[in-house]
Every structure is written in C-alpha cells, then in structure tokens.
Amino acid sequence: MTAGDLCYLTISEAAAGLRRKEFSPVELTKACLARIEAIDGKLHSFITPTTDYALEQAREAEKELHSGKDRGPLHGIPIALKDLYATKGIRTTCHSAVFEHWIPDDDATAVAKLQGAGTILLGKLGMHEFAFGGPSVDAPFPAVRNPWNTAHIPGGSSSGSGAALAAGLCYGALGSDTGGSIRTPSSHCGIVGIKPTYGRVSRSGVVPLSWSLDHAGPMARSVEDCAILLQAIAGHDPKDTASANVTVPNFRAGLKDGIKGLRIGVPRADWFDENKGTDPETEAVFNAVLKTLESLGAVILEIDGKAFSIARKANQTILVCEAYAYHEKTYQETPMKFGTSVRRRMLEGAFLSAADYITAQRARSVLNEQIRANFSRVDVFATPSAPRPPEAFESMDPNDQNLRPNFTNPFNLTGLPAISVPCGFTSGNRPSGL
C-alpha cells in the first residue's frame, strides 16, 4: 500500500488495518503529516499543524494497542479540528486576528472525548472567520482552497475540515454548523458531514456564533466514519445548557438496512425557485439521485417548501442578533481586528431591535410546527446540500450568497439532524451533495 493509499483509507478501514498490524498509528500519522507538508501549501487547510504532539500521541497509541489496551475504532486514528474548538495548550484562533494568540486552558468537551477515544490530533483547521461571513481575504491566515480545484471555494464555514478530508490529510474532522457550515463544505468538497440533533453533541468549549443555532458535529469520508465519530462525541454534558440528557443510540446499527419504503419529502414548491434560484445543473444531479433512491425502494413525495423558505429568514435574523450580542464588546473595542466580511454581516445584528429578535424566535415556533406537520406524510426531507456548485474565488460575491435559496438553514432552526452525502458532480468536476 502506498502512502497515498494509506491517506485515503476510511476510519473503519484504518481501524481494521491497525488491528491486523498492517500498519501502525505512527505510520498513519507520518503519512498524513508528509501529505500535509507536501500539498497543504496550496490548500491552506491547516492553520496550526501539531506535528510533534501528533507523533507523541501516535507513539502512545501504538504502545497501548500493542499492549492490548484498545480504546475502540478511533484509537490511533489521526484527526483534525476546526479552529474554534478549544484545545488545551494549543492555539485556537477562530481564523481571526481577534483570537490570533489565544491558548485555551481546557479542551472542549468534544475534543476531550476524542482524546479519550485515542485519536491523534494533527492540528487546527482553517475556517471562515468566527464561522461567519465568507472566505477571509483580510484575516491573518489565508482562505482555504478547494482540493478539487484550488481556484474554487471549498464552502464554509468548516472549510478546512472539508478540504483536509477531501485531500487525504486526515481521516476525520470536527466542524460546526449554525446555518450549514458542516453540510456546505461537505457538499463542495465531496465528503460526508452531519449536523446532529441540537443538544446531541456538547457545544462546551466551542466558540459560539449563535447559541440557539450552533451545532457541533463530525465530518469524514464515509457515512460510517461520521457515525463512528458521532458515537464518540455524543452524550449529555452538564457544561452545555442545551445538552440533551437522553440515551445515545448505536449510530452504526441501521447503516445497512436499506431504504425500502422510506418516505422522502422534497420541499420544492416555493423554495427551490426562491430569488435567484437553484443552479439547473445542481437540480439535475439532485433529480437523478431521487430517481436512484426511488429505484432502491424509497417513495418520493413533493411537499410545500414555503415554511422551509421562510425558516431561512428566521435563521438569519436570529443568527446575526446572537452573533452581534456575543461579539459586541470586542467589536466596540477593536473593530478593525474583524475582517470586512464578518464585520458587515455581524453589524446587521446591531441594527435590529430586541423586538425583531424575539419576533424571529416566535416565528421559529410557528415554522417548527409547520415543518413538523410534514412528518405525518414523510420520514425524511431531501434537498441539494447547496443551491450551486462551488464558485471560483474570483467571481464569488459573499453578499450575494444571502439572497439565494439556502437548503441548510431550516434544519438549524428546527434542530433536526441533517447530513450531506456526495451525490455526483456538476460540470468542471465540481462535487454536489444531497
């Protein structure tokens, strides 16, 4: 097996290979580090590689596995973290000049759980500044590039997580999702990312963007790998007020059950054609996938998309208000430390009133009920993950993004779990997600 082959194993394949002693945690780690060294200069997916720490952890994992101490499927697996997860003793920047030199005293709960599961930390990943705005042109770190075509955006805000996985630089990563920040880069980079149910994964130690919309979750190169990562980080955490104190199921249990009889709702009417609409190529890929799902036994039902469309607007109103509330003091003291894109979006929150914010939270109640009502007819909803393929940096207008349909926001508003899986390509070899 070449070093390149080694880097593109799934977590479950790597875990099996480790136990068959085909390779060691140190070899996996060295293969990733060599690949980061070789190609990340073009991608900028890592802000802070933790090379020495990773090798130290890899040697420890190797020793433990050889001595029979097996912590489970993530033991000895190299992973990386979006740079808004607090990491004890390791710089955590949020891709911003504001936090450029912040070194946390503690790990985020999800990070501590991954450490306990025996993962190896390769480093901290680039993102959109504070998980907000667009690709940063004026942040202290360069914008992350899409491995499929470095002239194109990788999607955000968990851009480094998506790019690093697609480029074979790590086996799993954590992202965060307030309006689509796990699912969009997963779609644009051709990988898998799940935004779990609100409350399923602790947000403690994850720098907030919007408390009532933020979700922490995994990204990987297969659905099974996401399930393995989610299993490790899920569970009640008293340090997170929104954490749900409920039993965590076995996420891998139903993966091979098939979809015969599954009722899939497509909320197309009044949503896909909103404002500038959905890219025709993206919709064609999506429609082809629906046919495949139908051929596998699923039942496709067209449903009204109006509530989903309005949910996007409620999500955006809540998001900018909560984001400004979090950053207000820092902004007033050091406004120029924020990048242009974040500053402009966040300040929208400064000009909305308390009544506007509460109105959006009241509308959220109504919209949640309207969306819930669909579950009498369908089991799941399906949409493209993003309305358009990844755009070129040159032609992208961050302000224009807010005017388009957004297929991810409504699931932050409802707190429902939502996954993006690769489902094909549009022209120019650009990945598309379902």
Add this chain to the structure above:
Amino acid sequence: MAGELTLEDLSKRAARAGLKLAEDELQKLLPGVNRALRQAAELRQLITDCTEPASAFSALEVDKVSPP
C-alpha cells in the same frame, strides 16, 4: 412591509448602538440592514398574540442546604 432606512436613519441608529462607523461603511451596510429589517417584517406576519418564542426557560433549581 417595513419602511426602508435611509443613510441618515442608519447613522442615528449606529450612534445609539455606540458604533462609530464612517459614511462609506454605513453605505455598504445599508442594503444588508434593510434586507434584515424586511425579513423581520415578513416574520411578523406569521405570528399571533398567542405565539411564544421558541426559547425555553427553566425555573432555577436550588438544592436544599442545611442551615449553618
């Protein structure tokens, strides 16, 4: 539909919010703020007097403590 803010309105709101923003920055902000206000007005159409916000409040729980 909410009335559109003018540059002057935005400047006054900025001052009230304790923000010092140059006129060119206010100019760039204006379309986004007006869009955000239009969205808030649209959301207002959905709710009735009975609609409560989707945020839960839990009463404070206090463990019984023995008197000193």
